[in-house]
Amino acid sequence: MSPIVRLARPIFILLAFGLAAQSPGPVIVASKSSTLSSLTKAQLKKMLTGADTKLPNGGGKALVITTAPGSPERVSALKLFCGMTEQQFNADQIHASFVGEERARARTMPSGKAIVAAVENDASAIGIVSDADVTDAVKVLSVE
Amino acid sequence: MQIIKPSLYLALAIFCSPIAWSQQTEQDALLRRLADDESRIKSLETLITALSSRLAASTVAEPAVKPQLPLVASIGLPAGAITPLQPPQNLTTSSAPAAPPAPDEPEDHDHMMAIPNGPTLHFRGFFDMDFDTGKVAQNLQYSPAYPNTSSFRTGEFDLFMTSQLSSKLSFLGEMVLGNDITNTFNVDLERYQLTWKQNKYFQLSAGRFHTAIGYYNTAYHHGTWFSTATGRPLMYYFEDSGGPLPVHELGMTATGEVPSGKFGLHWIAEVGNGRADAGQFFGDGVQTVVSDRNRKDVNLAFYTKPEWINGLQIGGSYLNGDMAPLGMAKVEQSISSFYVVYINGKWEFLNEAVLMHHQLDGGRSWNSPMGYTQLGYHLNKYTPYFRFQEVNIADSDPVSSFTGRYEGPSFGLRYDMFDYAAIKLQYNRVDLRNAPPENGFETQLAFTF
Secondary structure, eight states: OOHHHHHHHHHHHHHHHHHHHSOOOOEEEEETTOOOOEEOHHHHHHHHHTSOOBOTTTOOBOEEEEOOTTOHHHHHHIIIIIOOOHHHHHHHHHHHHHTTOOOOOOEEOSOHHHHHHHHHTOTTEEEEEOGGGOOTTEEEEEEO | OTTHHHHHHHHHHHHHHHHHHHHHHHHHHHHHHHHHHHHHHHHHHHHHHHHHHHHHHHHHHOTTSOOOSOHHHHHTOOGGGTTTOOOOSSOOOSSSOOOOOOOOOOOOOSEEEEOTTSOEEEEEEEEEEEEEEEGGGOSSOOOTTSOOSOEEEEOOEEEEEEEEOSSSEEEEEEEEEEEOTTSOEEEEEEEEEEEEEEETTEEEEEEEEEOOSTTHHHHSSSOTTSSSSSSOOGGGOOGGGTOSSOOEEEEEEEEEEOSOGGGOEEEEEEEEOOBOOTTSSSTTSBOSSOOSOSSOEEEEEEEEOOTTSTTEEEEEEEEEEEEOOTTSOOEEEEEEEEEEEEEOSSEEEEEEEEEEEEEETTSOEEEEEEEEEEEEEOBTTEEEEEEEEEEEEOTTOSSOSOOEEEEEEEEEEEEEEETTEEEEEEEEEEEESSSOOEEEEEEEEEEEO
């Protein structure tokens, strides 16, 4: 084994561990009674920003619940689905009001477990939580 | 001794029997109370579960309405159902799990004033303070007559209000206190729109609004905190700053989505008084009380926000109307615009082109092209940006007070030091048609409060 490969190997291993240690992406959960099985990123962006207040496919009014502003799963969701930081998200909300758009903002709860409990019995609710918070009481929606 | 012993037992039995009977009675009573208490606890648990579920359901259905006492009436239970029961303290249960707590109300970004059983007024302010050096350092006005001195400058004090009057009717108002070159504050009611929103495919507003020409005019107007740059491109300067386009209208505007799936098509249709010939009889050009003609401006616009490219918006508009300059034949005005905008969390890329066409009745015509491109990149709290713009309006144009050729670059840096405040530094250079180029440097502190 060449010295370069020997030197590079621990770096690659560290990098691999580093990537693996990164927080996983947000998980989208819904009630088991929900008819949804998946959502697109664009749909999630619309619901998170409040640009669309309805569930897809003719569903009723959506209730999107996230953890508190600044929490890792929320920050991750904003980045992944909206391409925004928390600050940009705030500015976007104010800007929407400024240009006359009526928006229903996402609700927050203090923890992912609370969100799962709230989503469990509410077919209109979409929860954004971390993988560790998911239980068998809710179903995980795939993101396309 | 043999006689005494049974007698003692008998006496003891006779003496103790009332006590035993009494103890038995107390035990029975305790058991009954316990059974009663257990029954009450169970009924309380059931009631709490029902209350929580209904409360959560009502919160979901009508997020804007907070539950108010008396709760009995609001959930439709008989009044006696709650009155005799005391609220349980630290109730633990294994048979009936308590309903999960309802989510928090959404965070409001506005100040609010509510009247009982009436609409809530949402209130927000915007302001900027500036230091300008050079002639083309002003984000609001540009004029060869503008003094070439360094100045601390007060920006626009913008008070923005919205109110939801019913589920479909809302009001938006925007009042701006701004300085002019005479160092005098003026109050402008810049926007007032009463809007009926039938659904996402149709909403109609009446009042004074921002004309849907291009992108920048409706996306960024007053409130410089929103815009990356210190101010608007020259082509979108306000009418009372001598800007060439009718950026405000008084009339009606309708908009909505087009059912187009992932194409995200939207439409806009507007009718309004149009602008008066600037600098003549009708004030600053925005005809908010009296129109100088019967024919109204008609503006049609569209845009698409395709779902497959997050942040992309492509649109265009066409406005047609007349202008009626004093002492002249009427001039037909048509304004065509086209834009491609891409804004995501990292990039901001704005590109707009407008062609303003004036046709003198029975005479010659003038074509005035104008446009800009702007590129910015967000590096955490820093956004370096670049803009190049051009406005080219013939000196002989009969109805535009903003004539000549102006082109040149702007370089800037925006620093969002807090969530609601930003500092911007911007250098501008403008090359003129028949005069030496001009430069300016602007420092701006823009914020919302």
